[in-house]
Amino acid sequence: MQNQDQNNRQANQYDKIIKENLEVTLPVIIRDVLGLDILLSEELPDDVQHTKERKPDALKKVTDTSGKTYVLQVEFQVQDEQEMVYRMAEYNIMLMRKYRLPIKQYVIFLKDAKPLMDTVLDTEYLKFHFTLIMVSEASYKLFLRSNNASVKMLGILANFDKEDSFQVVKSIVDGIQSAGDDDFAKSRYFKQLRIMLQLRKNIEQQFEQAMQSVSTFFKEENDFLYRKGEIKGADKKSHAVVMNLIVKLGFTDDQIAELAEVELEYIKKIRAELAKK
Numbered sequence: 071m072q073n074q075d076q077n078n079r080q081a082n083q084y085d086k087i088i089k090e091n092l093e094v095t096l097p098v099i100i101r102d103v104l105g106l107d108i109l110l111s112e113e114l115p116d117d118v119q120h121t122k123e124r125k126p127d128a129l130k131k132v133t134d135t136s137g138k139t140y141v142l143q144v145e146f147q148v149q150d151e152q153e154m155v156y157r158m159a160e161y162n163i164m165l166m167r168k169y170r171l172p173i174k175q176y177v178i179f180l181k182d183a184k185p186l187m188d189t190v191l192d193t194e195y196l197k198f199h200f201t202l203i204m205v206s207e208a209s210y211k212l213f214l215r216s217n218n219a220s221v222k223m224l225g226i227l228a229n230f231d232k233e234d235s236f237q238v239v240k241s242i243v244d245g246i247q248s249a250g251d252d253d254f255a256k257s258r259y260f261k262q263l264r265i266m267l268q269l270r271k272n273i274e275q276q277f278e279q280a281m282q283s284v285s286t287f288f289k290e291e292n293d294f295l296y297r298k299g300e301i302k303g304a305d306k307k308s309h310a311v312v313m314n315l316i317v318k319l320g321f322t323d324d325q326i327a328e329l330a331e332v333e334l335e336y337i338k339k340i341r342a343e344l345a346k347k
Contacts, residue, residue, distance in 0.1 A: 081148045084180065084269070087262045088127065088146045091220035096128055096144065098221050102212040103203060104176055106142070107135045114141065114169075126161065131169070140172040141165050147177050148269065150185040158200045159191055175200040180227055181269050182206040206270075210238055219249035219259045226267050235273055240280040254325050261329065312340045 088095075100106050110133040116125040128144040143161060147154065158175050165173050177200055179185045184204070191198040210225035222245040230238045246259050260281075267277055311330050315321045316337075321329070323337045330337075 083265055084148050085146070087265060092128060094218050094220050095224060098213065098216055099144070099178065100142070103178065103205070103208050108132045109135045131171070140174050141169050143173065143175045145177045147179050148181060150187050152187055155188045155191055155200070159198045162198060176203055177201070178203045178205060180205055182227070182271060210242070214241060214245055217249065219246045219251055219255070222246050222249065223259055223263050223266065226263060227269055236276040236279060239273060239276040243277070243280040254321055254329070257329050312337055313344070316341060316344065
């Protein structure tokens, strides 16, 4: 049960990151990973389900360059769920009933291990399938060529094309660092990148080495994101972290709370202490 709870928490973390960046990353994924040449795209409401708790990750009515119009559903998956084929079949029927259009469904698997989930239902009265895509089979260069840091970040999950893993990870880190975002946005991207790299095997050391080359605020001696080990307890999420974010970078209380994972009252207390000096 404890392992299941931990897996659920991790899956929720990945899900949150995907959804936060989906508006920017989805067009790249549709074009470069799914290989779809879309001419027109219209967001569809995700309230198609009435008996299911989960909503589609991405749902659009699209028209491709050949003039075909259909409903496109994209799901991002971390867990190798054996029930996935039934869930996608349920979506398919509900979407077909609501929109009376052809349905194209893709599940994008984010881990670098081959999933064993079924993609086909073949019974006497029902034949159904969805397309399963592994990000680890797409070249990291597809993501790195983007100007957007949230797209570059996906390169950490992709195929390194037999290149040196440190050089690839460093190119991703350097790409995010040079993307032109402010320090708060970069902090968020690097924090998300650290979480996403847990979906890959044996590259954390390369990531730590690559981070040493980042020569701005993100240095090990004064940035909580890149200290060795987990930061636990208010004693370590303390003045050194919060004061840097207040004094050096001028972040708001909400921004600091998100980055340092501390309560707003804790931040206000430190601001009050600074005001007395």
